[in-house]
Amino acid sequence: MSTILSASVIRVRDGLPLSASTDYEQGTGVQECRKYFKMLSRRLAQLPDRCTLKTGHYNINFISSLGVSYMMLCTENYPNVLAFSFLDELQKEFITTYNMMKTNTAVRPYCFIEFDNFIQRTKQRYNNPRSLSTKINLSDMQTEIKLRPPYQISMYELGPANGVTSAFSVDYKGAGKISSE
Numbered sequence: 163m164s165t166i167l168s169a170s171v172i173r174v175r176d177g178l179p180l181s182a183s184t185d186y187e188q189g190t191g192v193q194e195c196r197k198y199f200k201m202l203s204r205r206l207a208q209l210p211d212r213c214t215l216k217t218g219h220y221n222i223n224f225i226s227s228l229g230v231s232y233m234m235l236c237t238e239n240y241p242n243v244l245a246f247s248f249l250d251e252l253q254k255e256f257i258t259t260y261n262m263m264k265t266n267t268a269v270r271p272y273c274f275i276e277f278d279n280f281i282q283r284t285k286q287r288y289n290n291p292r293s294l295s296t297k298i299n300l301s302d303m304q305t306e307i308k309l310r311p312p313y314q315i316s317m318y319e320l321g322p323a324n325g326v327t328s329a330f331s332v333d334y335k336g337a338g339k340i341s342s343e
Contacts, residue, residue: 164240165289166248167192167220169281170199171256171274172231173265177203180230180265181256181277183285195220195235201320206231210313212246215320223312225249228262246312247303248288255280 170182177200195217202215206226215222216238223245224233232252236245260274268274 164237166240166245166285167235167237169232169234169248169252169285170203171252171277171281172203172206172233173268174206174226174229174231177206178268179203179271180268181272181274181281183278183281191217191219192235195222198222198320199233199235202233202315203231205320209315212310212312213315214242214312215315215317217317221245223249225253227253228257230256230262230265232256242307242312243300243304244288244291246307247300248284250303251284252281255284 168183171180172178173180198215198217199222202209202222202224206224209226211226213224219238220235221238221240222233222235223242224231225246226232230253232249234245234249256274256277259277259280265274
């Protein structure tokens with residue numbers, strides 16, 4: 163089943179988490195993806211404003227605008243158009259709800275945790291696409307994604323997690339068996 167598992171709102175310049183959904187999924191793959199979430203959070207300022215990281219069974223998608231990034235973790239088969247529509251909806255609501263000056267001066271993590279209520283409601287709607295209202299225009303998002311597809315971040319670009327290479331590490335060419343002949 164294709165689903166959104168979690169979402170976060172993060173300040174781009176320093177990776178400070180401003181809000182996040184409450185996660186109930188605790189599988190090993192999801193735990194591994196949380197490490198990638200943190201690694202991406204620290205590098206948001208160097209990445210394009212729309213990206214996807216494929217980590218095997220899960221994808222991490224995010225968009226950034228006005229110094230804030232909106233990230234989500236979903237299953238690998240979750241449609242891109244729905245993923246980026248979800249992030250776009252989070253972005254619009256966050257921008258209209260919160261003063262950007264407050265986000266720029268926030269000093270403690272999760273200081274906008276009340277936004278979690280909106281994230282949870284929106285996540286539930288997007289996890290049941292039949293219940294999506296017509297207020298989102300999927301054809302517009304589909305066109306936008308075709309014209310400007312998300313940048314695909316490679317695991318190599320992300321680097322090793324905590325100094326340990328992951329199962330997704332890139333094999334270097336030329337590394338072969340050394341003969342003692």
